[in-house]
Structure formats: C-alpha cells, structure tokens
Amino acid sequence: MATPSNASSASSSTASQRWSSRWLFVLAAAGSAVGLGNIWKFPYIAGENGGGAFVLIYLVCIAAVGIPIMVSEVLMGRQGRSSPIHTMRKLAKASGRSDRWSILGWMGVLAGFLILSYYAVIAGWAVSYIWTSGSGTFDGASAETVIASFDAFLASPMELIAYQTGFMILTIWIVGRGVTKGLETAIRWFMPLMFLLLIALLIYSFNSGGFAQGFAFMFDMKWEAVTADSWLIAMGQAFFTLSLGMGTMMAYGAYVPDDANLGTTVVTIAGLDTLIALAAGLAIFPIVFANGLEVAQGPGLTFVTLPLAFGQMPMGSLFGALFFLLLSFAAITSAISLTEPALAYLVEEYNAKRQRVAITLGVICWVLGLGTVFSFNIWSDVTFVGGLTFFDTVDYFSQNILLPLGGMLITFFAIWLLPKGMVETQLGIEKPIIALVWRLVGGVVAPLGVLAVFLSTVWPMLSGLWQ
Ligand code: PHE
Numbered sequence: 001m002a003t004p005s006n007a008s009s010a011s012s013s014t015a016s017q018r019w020s021s022r023w024l025f026v027l028a029a030a031g032s033a034v035g036l037g038n039i040w041k042f043p044y045i046a047g048e049n050g051g052g053a054f055v056l057i058y059l060v061c062i063a064a065v066g067i068p069i070m071v072s073e074v075l076m077g078r079q080g081r082s083s084p085i086h087t088m089r090k091l092a093k094a095s096g097r098s099d100r101w102s103i104l105g106w107m108g109v110l111a112g113f114l115i116l117s118y119y120a121v122i123a124g125w126a127v128s129y130i131w132t133s134g135s136g137t138f139d140g141a142s143a144e145t146v147i148a149s150f151d152a153f154l155a156s157p158m159e160l161i162a163y164q165t166g167f168m169i170l171t172i173w174i175v176g177r178g179v180t181k182g183l184e185t186a187i188r189w190f191m192p193l194m195f196l197l198l199i200a201l202l203i204y205s206f207n208s209g210g211f212a213q214g215f216a217f218m219f220d221m222k223w224e225a226v227t228a229d230s231w232l233i234a235m236g237q238a239f240f241t242l243s244l245g246m247g248t249m250m251a252y253g254a255y256v257p258d259d260a261n262l263g264t265t266v267v268t269i270a271g272l273d274t275l276i277a278l279a280a281g282l283a284i285f286p287i288v289f290a291n292g293l294e295v296a297q298g299p300g301l302t303f304v305t306l307p308l309a310f311g312q313m314p315m316g317s318l319f320g321a322l323f324f325l326l327l328s329f330a331a332i333t334s335a336i337s338l339t340e341p342a343l344a345y346l347v348e349e350y351n352a353k354r355q356r357v358a359i360t361l362g363v364i365c366w367v368l369g370l371g372t373v374f375s376f377n378i379w380s381d382v383t384f385v386g387g388l389t390f391f392d393t394v395d396y397f398s399q400n401i402l403l404p405l406g407g408m409l410i411t412f413f414a415i416w417l418l419p420k421g422m423v424e425t426q427l428g429i430e431k432p433i434i435a436l437v438w439r440l441v442g443g444v445v446a447p448l449g450v451l452a453v454f455l456s457t458v459w460p461m462l463s464g465l466w467q
Contacts (some may be wrong), residue, residue, distance in 0.1 A: 020184060027254055031270060032192070032249075032333060035331055038276055042280065046281060065446045065449040066242045069242075074265070074414075076250055077250035080250075083348055104413070108245075116369075123332065128159070130325050137317075140311055157378060168362055171336055179255055214284075232457075245403035245405070254344070284306065374389035404457075405454065407450050
C-alpha cells in the first residue's frame, strides 16, 4: 500500500488541485450544504417548533456547533491536502496519535456511499416532477389525483430506476471531469441558476395571496412551541444541512487556497445555507397557505402538497416545474460533494484515473440505490431492525449514527489532539482570548451538542430493541 506522502506525490489528484478562488470554494461548499434538507425539511421544522423563536435557536446551533465543526473539517483538509482518509493518517502521525484515527475517513466514505445511494433516487423524483408539473398534469387536479399520481410513480420500479440512473450518470460525469473542469463548471452554472429560480419563486409566492400567513408561520416568535426537543432538532438540522461529519468539507478543504481566511469563509458558507433555507420557506409556505392546504414536510410536502397548490394557481405548471428544477439543482451540487471523499482516496491510493474511479463508485452506489427504489414498491414489506425499510435503515444509519459520530470525533481531534501551533496558524489566530473561545466553543460546546443529538436519537432505538 502506498504511504500517504508517496500517494500524494505520485498522483496529481488532491495535493496539487486548488479551487480557482476562495469564492469558488464558498459556492462549492454552499452547493454541498444546500440540498433536500434546506428545501423540504428546514422550513417545516422551523414553522412547527416556534417559528422565529426556532430560527433564533437554529442560528445559535449553527454558530456554536455547525461553524466550529466546519472550521475543523476545512482546516484539517487544508493541512492534510489529501482525501479525508489520508489526511487523518497524516495528521494523526504529525500529532503522535494512533493511525486508527483514519477510521474517521473510512466512516465518511461509507456515509457518502449510503447517503448518495438514496439521494440519487429522491433527486430522480424531483427531476421526473419537472416534466410531470411542467406538462400541466396537476392543473386544477384534486388531492386524490395528486396523491394517486405520486403513489403510482412510487409503485413503478422501472420508472424510479430510469430517473435514478439518469441522475447518477450526470453526477458521475461531472465528478469524473475533476475539480476545475467538472465540479467548478457545474457549480458556476448551477449555483447562479439556483439563486435565480429561488428569487423567481419568491416573487411568485409574494403575489400568491398567502405571503403574510407564510411569513407568520416561519417568523412569528412562538416561544410556547419551543421544547427541549426543538433544540435537538435544531442541532441535528444544523449538522446535516452543513454536510458535516463525513469528510465532505475536509475533502473540499484540501483544495482551498493557502491565503483564504478560514473563519470568514466558513461563516459565509453557513450564512448562505441559512439564507437559502429561510428563502425556501418563504417561497413554499405562502403558496400552500394561499390554497388553504395543511403544511407538511419531506416527500409529502414536496410531491403532494406543493403540486396540489401549484395546480390551483395561475401559471402553476410553469412555476411548479421551476420549483422542481430548483430542487434538482440543489440535489446535484450536494450529490457531487458526497462522492469526493471516496473518489479522492481511490485516486491517490491507486494513482488511478479519476474518471474510471468515478464510474466504479457510481456503479456501486447505483446498485445500493436499488434497495431504496425497491423500498417503495416490491420490498415495501421487507423490514430490518426497528421495523425500518431498507431505505429507512440506510438513512437512519448514515444520518443519525455515522454523521454525528464522525462530526464529534473530528472536532475533538482538531481541537484537542492537533498540535496547537498548527491550528492557530491555519486559522490565523493571534490573540490568546480568541484561541480560548475557539477551544471552549469548538472543543466543548460543539462535541457535547452533537453528543446530545446522538444520544437522543439512538437511545429510543436501543431501548426499543431491548424491550
Ligand atoms: N447538506 C445536504 C442537504 O442539506 C445533505 C448532505 C449531507 C450533503 C452530507 C453532503 C454531505 O441536503
């Protein structure tokens, strides 16, 4: 097996590649962060858990948990300048720690595979709904028709596989072309288009007649709706939405130019992600309320409530199609980031061609994704531990176990085990007071926050198993 230093010098893969500018890194990382989580999850959990009060709590979680973990990942990536597995190996060596810390990189690779396997399936639904909506299928349709149409779609494995395959091929084609030609080109196109679509949808929703109600749902200070659970939900969301805990940001961090200031860069990324989540809520809920519908989250909101609402509105098929285009763009920029930890590792380790590695990874992910496709039809009765379907199991294991565990250990390592000087030089910290605040927030508050989320989600599952 090649040693990390051999590997990086033998291949031009990670060590020598850089984002063309700090801004491209900001856009790439924001592209990874903004995904299904921002559009179908955040707006709903904010509305249900206290509106404006929840938004404040969420901002605290982003600042106290999300930002420190992201800074840790990016700084380790830039220091190691390799894939997360090799970076962890190098950094463990440099700090005199066990080589076993590289397991964090492996956990990230596994999480990336699992998440991408189902992300591609669900993104495929969004792509298919661009046509379904755009062709006017839902114009004036009743709730029954919209529900029946979604159910029929889910019941057809071949259709789901066709869209999953298309999405996967596009993802693999982009990542196979490399950082500058593939990732950057995609990001230069998709991110501005995504902003434009969001603005168009915001204007549409502003004129829908339900804006005041949608705004109140998301921003009225409903402190009475805030519970201890709301804090955990906010923390879990802060974590998933920023793509933390699986080495994505570490892999992207490996390409960050030396002169970029990590603190301000990460704050900008987190700010953009939050802004888009809030804007998504303001684009979605007014349309739902204007049509007297009940709010929901996840697939129910996206593939039933929204098509129904758009179907009742003037130019609804056009704006419905634009909404699904927005969702597809958000998903593809997240999907490409999910492959990077594994891709960079294999290219370095075997000095292999990026394209070939990308295709191999894509095929494995595609096969794994078939499990998710079948969970909605022929395997819907097949359940694993805790009565979860294949899709639910993959989702639970990656999101609730691998990511929090990874995030907690990464920050712990960055703050307590890396040589102090290394971190301070990477972050440009000069004042001792800033170093202290960084250690307290990043080294204590962030890992404990993640631990709380981790225990609160895993505990009920474990106690259910023992009963
Ligand atoms: N942040 C993405 C979202 O909000 C999901 C994601 C998680 C992407 C981890 C990459 C890595 O949907």
